[in-house]
Amino acid sequence: MSREVSAARTPAGDQLPGALPEALRAELSAFRRDLHRHPELGNQEFRTTATIKERLERAGLRPRVLATGTGLICDIGTRDATADGRAVAAAPDRPLLALRADIDALPIPDTKTADYASTVAGRAHACGHDVHTAVVLGAGLVLAELARTGALPRPVRLLFQPAEEILPGGASDAIESGALEGVGRILAVHCDPRVDAGRIGLRTGAITSACDRLEVELDGPGGHTARPHLTTDMVTAASRVALDVPALLARRVDARAGLAVTWGRLASGHACNVIPQHAELSGTVRCLDLDAWRQAPDLVHAAIDEVAALHGAKSQITYVRGVPPVVNEPVTVQLLHSAMAARRGEGAIEDTEQSLGGEDFSWYLEHVPGAMARLGVHPPADPTHRDLHRGDFDVDEMAIKVGVELFTAAALLDGDL
Numbered sequence: 001m002s003r004e005v006s007a008a009r010t011p012a013g014d015q016l017p018g019a020l021p022e023a024l025r026a027e028l029s030a031f032r033r034d035l036h037r038h039p040e041l042g043n044q045e046f047r048t049t050a051t052i053k054e055r056l057e058r059a060g061l062r063p064r065v066l067a068t069g070t071g072l073i074c075d076i077g078t079r080d081a082t083a084d085g086r087a088v089a090a091a092p093d094r095p096l097l098a099l100r101a102d103i104d105a106l107p108i109p110d111t112k113t114a115d116y117a118s119t120v121a122g123r124a125h126a127c128g129h130d131v132h133t134a135v136v137l138g139a140g141l142v143l144a145e146l147a148r149t150g151a152l153p154r155p156v157r158l159l160f161q162p163a164e165e166i167l168p169g170g171a172s173d174a175i176e177s178g179a180l181e182g183v184g185r186i187l188a189v190h191c192d193p194r195v196d197a198g199r200i201g202l203r204t205g206a207i208t209s210a211c212d213r214l215e216v217e218l219d220g221p222g223g224h225t226a227r228p229h230l231t232t233d234m235v236t237a238a239s240r241v242a243l244d245v246p247a248l249l250a251r252r253v254d255a256r257a258g259l260a261v262t263w264g265r266l267a268s269g270h271a272c273n274v275i276p277q278h279a280e281l282s283g284t285v286r287c288l289d290l291d292a293w294r295q296a297p298d299l300v301h302a303a304i305d306e307v308a309a310l311h312g313a314k315s316q317i318t319y320v321r322g323v324p325p326v327v328n329e330p331v332t333v334q335l336l337h338s339a340m341a342a343r344r345g346e347g348a349i350e351d352t353e354q355s356l357g358g359e360d361f362s363w364y365l366e367h368v369p370g371a372m373a374r375l376g377v378h379p380p381a382d383p384t385h386r387d388l389h390r391g392d393f394d395v396d397e398m399a400i401k402v403g404v405e406l407f408t409a410a411a412l413l414d415g416d417l
Helices: 021-038 046-058 127-147 171-176 234-250 291-312 330-343 360-366 398-416
Strands: 072-076 096-102 154-159 183-195 201-202 210-219 260-268 279-286 315-321 350-351 370-378
Touching: 021 046, 021 127, 021 183, 021 398, 046 072, 046 260, 072 127, 096 127, 096 210, 096 360, 096 398, 127 154, 127 183, 127 350, 127 370, 127 398, 154 171, 171 279, 183 330, 183 398, 201 330, 210 234, 210 291, 234 260, 234 279, 234 291, 260 370, 279 291, 291 315, 315 360, 330 350, 330 398, 360 370, 370 398
Parallel strands: 096 154, 096 183, 183 370, 201 350
Antiparallel strands: 072 154, 201 370, 210 279, 210 315, 260 279
């Protein structure tokens, strides 16, 4: 059997079913805006979880909240998928196709003036997780209708995952809760404000980077600024760690690995004439290459210790493993390509570069093949670009329709794999 997926081979002959009805499109837009008004941080998504669960139950499905207390999974096309037991089993001996959404928000203020702006101070859906959630919910509702008519070729699992923004990510907890049991392939989308709405970006291989958290404490004898020779000049030591460690690593790792230490915080001292005894730095370690990421903790520790010791400071390092790169599997990328081509044509697909951002979707790909697509959310006529993780981030809601139809087409074409 060929491992290529043809967009021309559809379960319905000339036209692929599973388009998004207009009434449901409007409902999903309202659903997304409701989530946007009520953002919840990682592992606190109780309202969000309840809202998703209620809508799936209203469709006759049987969602199951994860053991962590937030997030849920819901199967479609299995013998026990619906409460009334009337679902048509979709090739019950086949592994499930999982569609994943992350549901948490960020701890930053929403600076938009839209009527759906956040009502919770200091919290915002500034990464598009509300869009991801609406897409997977909408795809699930459409696929549930197809399953009832026997038009779904393989069972599907909806996975609404909490705590993506908290390293090392809620994906690990979801996996421990059984989210991947019976799953043979997994798909996801991520909002991309660099891509116009109506389009997606695809890439085979690594599409994101590894991301870890780094905390450094430096200590040494302080003293009077008039006699720095009797002290460890802590401000200078911290500054040299901040400057020299990234430069040192650049000579110890293949440049193609893209290993980068970037500092977000440096703190030391309280008075202009006192050399402090303590300094703190915190930042991130990002890496394009999976093998280099596995070596990164030892390399970073050694570089920090060397630079600190050169300036007479003792270093204490806390290195928190985050997430490996998301590495898209080729057959799954071809599936997404064929699905988008079937819906909107080849012209709606563009190549995308590897991002230095981290994504805990990578943990699923340690267990099953899968891929993440970039979902265009930029309004084509808008000259401005509102980047992710900014308080003014917003989307063209056409992206919801595109995401739903991408996933429904992929679920139908996946029967050919």
